[in-house]
Amino acid sequence: GQNIDQPTEMTATEGAIVQINCTYQTSGFNGLFWYQQHAGEAPTFLSYNVLDGLEEKGRFSSFLSRSKGYSYLLLKELQMKDSASYLCAVSPSNYQLIWGAGTKLIIKP
Amino acid sequence: EAGVAQSPRYKIIEKRQSVAFWCNPISGHATLYWYQQILGQGPKLLIQFQNNGVVDDSQLPKDRFSAERLKGVDSTLKIQPAKLEDSAVYLCASSLGSGHTDTQYFGPGTRLTVL
Numbered sequence: 001g002q003n004i005d006q007p008t009e010m011t012a013t014e015g016a017i018v019q020i021n022c023t024y025q026t027s028g029f030n031g032l033f034w035y036q037q038h039a040g041e042a043p044t045f046l047s048y049n050v051l052d053g054l055e056e057k058g059r060f061s062s063f064l065s066r067s068k069g070y071s072y073l074l075l076k077e078l079q080m081k082d083s084a085s086y087l088c089a090v091s092p093s094n095y096q097l098i099w100g101a102g103t104k105l106i107i108k109p
Numbered sequence: 110e111a112g113v114a115q116s117p118r119y120k121i122i123e124k125r126q127s128v129a130f131w132c133n134p135i136s137g138h139a140t141l142y143w144y145q146q147i148l149g150q151g152p153k154l155l156i157q158f159q160n161n162g163v164v165d166d167s168q169l170p171k172d173r174f175s176a177e178r179l180k181g182v183d184s185t186l187k188i189q190p191a192k193l194e195d196s197a198v199y200l201c202a203s204s205l206g207s208g209h210t211d212t213q214y215f216g217p218g219t220r221l222t223v224l
Contacts, residue, residue, distance in 0.1 A: 004151075030209065030210050031210045033212075041217065041218075042113075042200055042202075042215035042216060042217050042218050043152070043200075043213075043215050044215070045212045045213070045214070048210070048212065050210070087151055087152075089151070091209040091210050093209070095164065095165065095209060096165070096209055097154070097209040097213075099151035099152050099153070100151050101149070101150050101151045102149075102150075102151050
């Protein structure tokens with residue numbers, strides 16, 4: 001079957017760094033997305049990785065290792081507004097997208 | 110650029126009643142998606158349209174759910190009759206291209222409560 005695993009919940013401190021992991025087992029691989037979803041709001045796009053390595057975008061970076069079926073989202077200089085759920089989604093083929101259940105990130109002052 | 114529009118934002122109905130949701134995607138986006146998101150879970154794809162044709166409706170409970178996308182633009186999703194387990198947020202998303210490697214842009218969602 002196809003499966004995506006993320007931690008259910010994480011807690012971090014304002015100003016710190018947090019890494020949210022995502023592991024996947026899918027029949028194929030066409031890319032991996034990270035979306036941010038604030039409570040009661042719609043998901044918004046953060047990043048897309050299709051090749052191995054680190055993609056940096058401001059305070060957020062996303063890493064992919066296709067051989068290990070692993071990705072992480074790195075958030076630096078955490079701000080209170082970063083409190084949200086972070087969804088990992090994998091495209092096994094061009095006609096499919098599998099979503100993880102999301103990681104709820106709680107930022108404490 | 111206007112985003113994905115959805116209405117209503119909230120709906121409360123009793124079980125066995127019917128309900129309809131509307132979505133207007135970003136102008137020019139070929140692909141439209143309807144998702145069901147239960148609290149604490151990731152989005153579950155119900156149906157995907159490319160223009161006005163259905164690409165994937167494998168997870169749509171067709172005995173009670175129906176969807177259409179007329180003229181390849183707006184879309185409606187209907188539930189008839191509703192069950193308690195249909196309580197969820199229904200998200201509409203659109204993407205410029207036809208593949209799942211395209212970024213999806215989501216609307217604000219409709220929160221449905223079935224009593």
